[in-house]
Amino acid sequence: MTGKEYRTITDVKGPLVFLNKTEPVAFGEIVSLRLSNGTIKNGQVLDTSDDLVIVQVFEGTAKIDRESGVTFMGDVFKLPVSTDLIGRILDGAGRPRDGGPDIVAEESSDIIGAAINPYSRRSPHDFIQTGISAIDCCTSLVRGQKLPIFSASGLPHNDIALQIARQAKLTASDEEFIVVFCAMGITAEEYNFFRADLERTGALESAVLFVNLADDPAVERIITPRLALTAAEYLAFEKDYHVLVIYTDMTNYCDALRQIGAAREEVPGRRGYPGYMYTDLAMLYERAGLVKGKKGSITQFPILTMPGDDITHPIPDLSGYITEGQIVISRELHQAGIYPPINVLPSLSRLMGSCIGEKTTREDHKSVSDQMYAAYAQGRELRGLVAIVGEDALNERDKQLLEFSGVFEDKFLRQSRYEDRSIGETLDLCWTLMAGIDTKYLVRLDQKWIDKYHPDNRE
Amino acid sequence: MKNEGLIYRISGPVVTAIDMKAAMYDVVRVGTEGLMGEVIELHGDKAVIQVYEDTSGIRPGEVVVNTGETLSVSLGPGLLTQIYDGIQRPLPTLEKEMGVFLTRGVDADAFDLEKIWTFEPQVSVGDTVVGGQVVGHVQETDTIVHKIMVVPGKGGVVKSIESGDFNVTQTICTFEDGSEMQMMQEWPVRTPRPYQQKYPPVIPLVTGMRILDFLFPLAKGGAAGIPGPFGSGKTVTQQSLAKYSDAQLVVYIGCGERGNEMTEVLDEFPHLIDPNTGKPLMERTVMIANTSNMPVAAREASVYTGITIAEYYRDMGYDVALMADSTSRWAEAMREISSRLEEMPGEEGYPAYLSTRIAEFYERAGRVETLNGEDGSITVIGAVSPPGGDISEPVSQGTLRIVKVFWGLDAGLARQRHFPAINWLNSYSLYPQSLDQWFRDNIAPDFPEIRVELSGLLQIESELQEIVQLVGSDALPVDQQLTLEVARMIREYFLQQNGFHDVDAYCDINLQYKMAKAILAFQESAKSAMASGAQLGDVVNVPSRSDLMRGRLNKGYIDTIDDMVKTMLDEIAATVEEN
Numbered sequence A: 001m002t003g004k005e006y007r008t009i010t011d012v013k014g015p016l017v018f019l020n021k022t023e024p025v026a027f028g029e030i031v032s033l034r035l036s037n038g039t040i041k042n043g044q045v046l047d048t049s050d051d052l053v054i055v056q057v058f059e060g061t062a063k064i065d066r067e068s069g070v071t072f073m074g075d076v077f078k079l080p081v082s083t084d085l086i087g088r089i090l091d092g093a094g095r096p097r098d099g100g101p102d103i104v105a106e107e108s109s110d111i112i113g114a115a116i117n118p119y120s121r122r123s124p125h126d127f128i129q130t131g132i133s134a135i136d137c138c139t140s141l142v143r144g145q146k147l148p149i150f151s152a153s154g155l156p157h158n159d160i161a162l163q164i165a166r167q168a169k170l171t172a173s174d175e176e177f178i179v180v181f182c183a184m185g186i187t188a189e190e191y192n193f194f195r196a197d198l199e200r201t202g203a204l205e206s207a208v209l210f211v212n213l214a215d216d217p218a219v220e221r222i223i224t225p226r227l228a229l230t231a232a233e234y235l236a237f238e239k240d241y242h243v244l245v246i247y248t249d250m251t252n253y254c255d256a257l258r259q260i261g262a263a264r265e266e267v268p269g270r271r272g273y274p275g276y277m278y279t280d281l282a283m284l285y286e287r288a289g290l291v292k293g294k295k296g297s298i299t300q301f302p303i304l305t306m307p308g309d310d311i312t313h314p315i316p317d318l319s320g321y322i323t324e325g326q327i328v329i330s331r332e333l334h335q336a337g338i339y340p341p342i343n344v345l346p347s348l349s350r351l352m353g354s355c356i357g358e359k360t361t362r363e364d365h366k367s368v369s370d371q372m373y374a375a376y377a378q379g380r381e382l383r384g385l386v387a388i389v390g391e392d393a394l395n396e397r398d399k400q401l402l403e404f405s406g407v408f409e410d411k412f413l414r415q416s417r418y419e420d421r422s423i424g425e426t427l428d429l430c431w432t433l434m435a436g437i438d439t440k441y442l443v444r445l446d447q448k449w450i451d452k453y454h455p456d457n458r459e
Numbered sequence B: 001m002k003n004e005g006l007i008y009r010i011s012g013p014v015v016t017a018i019d020m021k022a023a024m025y026d027v028v029r030v031g032t033e034g035l036m037g038e039v040i041e042l043h044g045d046k047a048v049i050q051v052y053e054d055t056s057g058i059r060p061g062e063v064v065v066n067t068g069e070t071l072s073v074s075l076g077p078g079l080l081t082q083i084y085d086g087i088q089r090p091l092p093t094l095e096k097e098m099g100v101f102l103t104r105g106v107d108a109d110a111f112d113l114e115k116i117w118t119f120e121p122q123v124s125v126g127d128t129v130v131g132g133q134v135v136g137h138v139q140e141t142d143t144i145v146h147k148i149m150v151v152p153g154k155g156g157v158v159k160s161i162e163s164g165d166f167n168v169t170q171t172i173c174t175f176e177d178g179s180e181m182q183m184m185q186e187w188p189v190r191t192p193r194p195y196q197q198k199y200p201p202v203i204p205l206v207t208g209m210r211i212l213d214f215l216f217p218l219a220k221g222g223a224a225g226i227p228g229p230f231g232s233g234k235t236v237t238q239q240s241l242a243k244y245s246d247a248q249l250v251v252y253i254g255c256g257e258r259g260n261e262m263t264e265v266l267d268e269f270p271h272l273i274d275p276n277t278g279k280p281l282m283e284r285t286v287m288i289a290n291t292s293n294m295p296v297a298a299r300e301a302s303v304y305t306g307i308t309i310a311e312y313y314r315d316m317g318y319d320v321a322l323m324a325d326s327t328s329r330w331a332e333a334m335r336e337i338s339s340r341l342e343e344m345p346g347e348e349g350y351p352a353y354l355s356t357r358i359a360e361f362y363e364r365a366g367r368v369e370t371l372n373g374e375d376g377s378i379t380v381i382g383a384v385s386p387p388g389g390d391i392s393e394p395v396s397q398g399t400l401r402i403v404k405v406f407w408g409l410d411a412g413l414a415r416q417r418h419f420p421a422i423n424w425l426n427s428y429s430l431y432p433q434s435l436d437q438w439f440r441d442n443i444a445p446d447f448p449e450i451r452v453e454l455s456g457l458l459q460i461e462s463e464l465q466e467i468v469q470l471v472g473s474d475a476l477p478v479d480q481q482l483t484l485e486v487a488r489m490i491r492e493y494f495l496q497q498n499g500f501h502d503v504d505a506y507c508d509i510n511l512q513y514k515m516a517k518a519i520l521a522f523q524e525s526a527k528s529a530m531a532s533g534a535q536l537g538d539v540v541n542v543p544s545r546s547d548l549m550r551g552r553l554n555k556g557y558i559d560t561i562d563d564m565v566k567t568m569l570d571e572i573a574a575t576v577e578e579n
Helices: A133-138 A157-167 A188-200 A224-238 A250-263 A277-285 A314-322 A331-335 A365-389 A396-413 A423-434 A447-453 B091-098 B210-215 B234-244 B259-271 B296-315 B327-340 B354-362 B394-400 B411-415 B432-442 B447-471 B478-495 B509-531 B536-540 B543-551 B557-578
Strands: A009-013 A016-020 A029-034 A040-049 A052-057 A069-076 A078-081 A089-091 A107-110 A127-129 A149-151 A177-186 A207-213 A242-248 A297-305 A325-329 A342-349 B004-011 B014-018 B026-030 B035-043 B046-051 B063-070 B072-075 B117-121 B128-130 B134-139 B145-149 B155-161 B164-166 B171-175 B180-182 B185-188 B197-199 B223-227 B249-255 B285-290 B319-325 B366-369 B375-384
Touching: A029 A052, A078 A224, A107 A224, A133 A342, A133 A365, A133 A396, A133 A423, A149 A157, A149 A314, A157 A188, A157 A242, A157 A297, A157 A325, A177 A188, A177 A224, A177 A250, A188 A207, A207 A224, A224 A242, A224 A277, A224 A297, A242 A250, A250 A277, A250 A297, A250 A314, A277 A297, A277 A314, A277 B327, A297 A314, A314 A325, A331 A342, A342 A365, A342 B411, A365 A396, A365 A423, A365 A447, A365 B447, A396 A423, A423 A447, B014 B026, B026 B046, B035 B296, B046 B296, B072 B296, B117 B171, B134 B155, B134 B171, B185 B296, B210 B447, B210 B478, B210 B509, B223 B234, B223 B394, B234 B249, B234 B259, B234 B319, B234 B375, B249 B259, B249 B296, B249 B327, B259 B285, B285 B296, B296 B319, B296 B327, B296 B354, B296 B375, B327 B354, B327 B375, B327 B394, B354 B375, B354 B394, B375 B394, B432 B447, B447 B478, B447 B509, B478 B509, B478 B536, B478 B543, B509 B536, B509 B557, B536 B557, B543 B557
Parallel strands: A089 A207, A149 A297, A149 A325, A177 A207, A177 A242, A242 A297, B223 B375, B249 B285, B249 B319, B319 B375
Antiparallel strands: A009 A016, A016 A052, A029 A040, A029 A069, A040 A052, A040 B004, A078 A107, A325 A342, B004 B014, B004 B063, B014 B046, B026 B035, B026 B063, B035 B046, B072 B185, B117 B134, B117 B164, B128 B155, B134 B145, B155 B171, B171 B180, B197 B366, B366 B375
C-alpha cells in the first residue's frame, strides 16, 4: 500500500487536511505529506471513506497546499522500542532531540495501546514512601497507581513532582524506579528546570524524556503521551522495570484535543471540549498498573493546571473520575509561605487502604490519618467562625482544634524541598501534634493505639 | 440486497456499510477480522454500525456480514461467579486467548458449554408447559438453585424429560410438536423479559448500612440513584451494597470505571462471606467489567447485558440487586456514539433521547409476579457522576425523575472523612410509607417513629448550626446545646460507618435499632438529669458514653450494647448527685 502519492487535497482547515479519491485507507493509518518546498510532515487518518479521507497533521498545516503530495504508510502509528531508550531525550513525535542516533528497535509497538484486561491486573499494594508527610500520611501512594497533581498557574507543582521523583522508594524492598518524563506544551524554562534536576541527581541516565514544548506543534501533543506510555509499557511489561511516568501539563493536551474537535466541527461537550474526552483521557490514565505474570509496574503522576483554580473545570473533573485520587495544591497555603502547599482536604488516594497498615507502614497509620484529617477539617472550619465571633466564644474543644489546624500546616505540612521524612517519622510527628488535643476528643483513634503511641503513654 | 456488504466509511467506533440488507439492531461482523458490531441507523442503502472493538487499521472496502440476529446474551447455568466484558465475553477466557492486553476479533462463549450439570425435572411427560414455566432444577452454586425455564413465547406438551447429567446445549426436554429445549437460551438485551404483573414494593432491601436502612430505605424492586462528585464514595457505597445487601443475587456492572477498582473487587469478593448465607459472595454474583479504556460501544451495551441477566434470575423468583457504576459513563457512551452519527444534540451534547433511555433502563427494575407465578424482584442502584458534582446536569436530572430513592453524596462530608458521605439533609426515600409495616412487624413496632425522631433532630441541628455560625455554641441555651450534642452523636456514632472495618462495615438491622434507641435514651436521661441540676459538661462527658460509641467497632456489640446503655444511664443519673 505504501508508495503511491496522492495529490487530491481538497480542503485544509486548522490541523486537518481533507482529500478525496484514494485507494481504501485504514482508520488510524500514518500519513506522510510532502510539501512543494520539500518539507515532510506527518499525520494520521481520523476519518476514512470511499470518497473522503481526513488527516490530522501533527506539525501544523502551514505551507500545505493542494499540490502537496500525500502518502499513506500502510500502518498505524508505532514507536520503535528497545532498552536503548533509557537515557535518551526524544521530541514530541519520538525523534531524537539530544543529537544522538535513531533508536534501534527491538520491536515496534502500536502507540494507541491495548486496554489491560481487568481480570489480568494485579492489585497494587506496595507502599511508595515519597518522604513528603502530607502525601505519605494522608494520601499514600501505591506502586501501580495513577495519582495526578491538581495545580494551577504559579504554584510549585514541578518542585513537588521532582521531589517525589527524587525521593520515591519502596519501604518493602530496594527496587528503584526509572522515570519516563513527558512534556506537553510546557515552556523551555520549565523543561530545563526538570532536566537540570534529573541531571543533578543522576536520574537522567536512567530516564526517558519525550519533549513537546510550547512552541512545538500543538497537535503533536496528542501523540506525545501515547509515545511515553508505549515506552513505559515496554520497559515495565517486557523488561521488568518499575516505571514512574510524569507528564505535564495535561491541560495543554486537552486543549490540543479541543482544537482538533473544533476543526472537525464536532458537537462540543462542556466548555468546548469534545464529548469523548473522558474516554480519551481514560486511554492514557488507564495505562498504569501491574499485570499478572509481569514483574514491572507503571505508576503515573500526571500534572495538570486547573484553569482559574477551578476544580470543577472539565479537565480536572474528568481526570478525577478516572485517576485513583488526586493531590491538590492550594494557592492559599502557597501564599502563606508553606511548602509543599498540599491541601489534604480535597486530596485523596483511593488505593491507600490497600497499602498501609502493620505489614507495610505501621499498624496505627489508618487511624492516625483519619484523625489528622478530621481534626484539621474541623479546625479549618472554625477559622471562619472565629473571624466572626472571636476566639473567646469557642469552647475548649473548639479552641484545641483551631490551634491544631495551625500546627498542622506549620509543622506537619511544611518541610523543605530536600527533607525526606520516613513514614515512621511522619506518624510520630502526627502523634506529637495530636497530643495538643485532649484524648477524649480524638474519637477516631483506636484506644489500643492511644495506649501504645500517644506521647503521654510513651514516656 | 444480501447479507453481506462493504465498508464505506470508518470514523472511530462508528462504521458505515453499503449494499447490505440490514434491520435496526442487527448484529454484524465487520472487516476481515470479524469485529462485532450493531446496526444503529439506516440511511437509504447505508447501514450505520457501532463497533464493539477498536477499529484502527480497518479499511473501506472490507466486508461486513449481517448475522441477522439482535444483540443477545446467553442465559443458563454457569453465569454465576463469572466476570464479563460489556458484550458478555468472559474476561478469563479472553486472557487465555489474548494475554493480558485486550486485542480484538476474539469470540468467546459466555460460559463453559461442556460443563456437566445435574438436571432434576419438575414436570412430567404429558404436562403442558408454557413460556416462563420451570421444567427442572440445577444446583448452580451452593446457595443458588438454577431453574430451567421455557423460553417466553415457547412451550407445548412434554413428550420426554429425564433427570440426569447434561451440558447446557444438550436436549433435556422434547415436546409433542417436535420442538426441543436445552438448558441454555438466548435473549435480546434490549428487550425486557416478560412477566405477569408488577407488585408494589413492600419489603426493604436491607443493606447493613445504617444511614440507608434507617433513614433512606430502599425497597426490593425499587430504584435508587447515587449521584456524587469524584472522591465522595460512590464506588465504595456500591461495593458495600454488593457485599452486604440481603439480595439473593447481585449483578455488578463496572461501566466505564477504573481497572484497578475492578481488580480490587475481583480479588476481594472470592474471599468475602455473604453475611446472610455464610457462603462466599462470589457464588451469588455476576460481574460485568467494561473499564473506561475499553471500547465505548461495548460500554453502552454493558448495562443492557447486566439487566437482562438480572431479569433472567428474577424470573426464577429471586431477589436480584443490580449495581451500575457509573450510569454517567453509559450516558457518555451514548453521547459519543450520537455525536459520531452527527445527530442533533439535546442538553450538553447528550442525545435528545437520553432521558427516555434512562427511564427505560430503570423501569426494568421492579417486584413482579413472574410468568411461572413466583415473586421475584430487581432492585437497581445506579451511581451517577455529575461533572463538578453539580446535579443540575442531564444525567442526574434524568435519573432523579425516575428513581424513588436519592442518596446524595457530598464532597464536604467526604472531606471531613464522614463516610458514607451521604447528605442527610437533601437525600430522600419515597418508600418509608410502603415499608413501615414491614419494619413494625419485623424489627420493632416503633421503628418508624424512631426514624422520624432521628431525622427531626438532624433537621433542628442544621437550623441551630446557622445560629452557631453567627454567635458560637456557648451563646445557646443549654437545652439547645444538648440537642447539638445529641445530633453530633447521631452523626459520629450512627451515621458514620467505616466500610473497610471488619466489624463496622455491616450493621445488623436489629443492632441499628438498638443504637438509635441508645441515642434517644441518652437524650432523655441527659434532659432529666439537667432538669435536676446536672451540668451539661458532666452529662456529655460521662466515660461510659465514649465506651458505648467506640463499642460499635467490637464484635458482639449487639449482645453488650444493652448493658453499656444501662451503665451510661446510671452514670448520667449520678451526675445529679455530684452537684
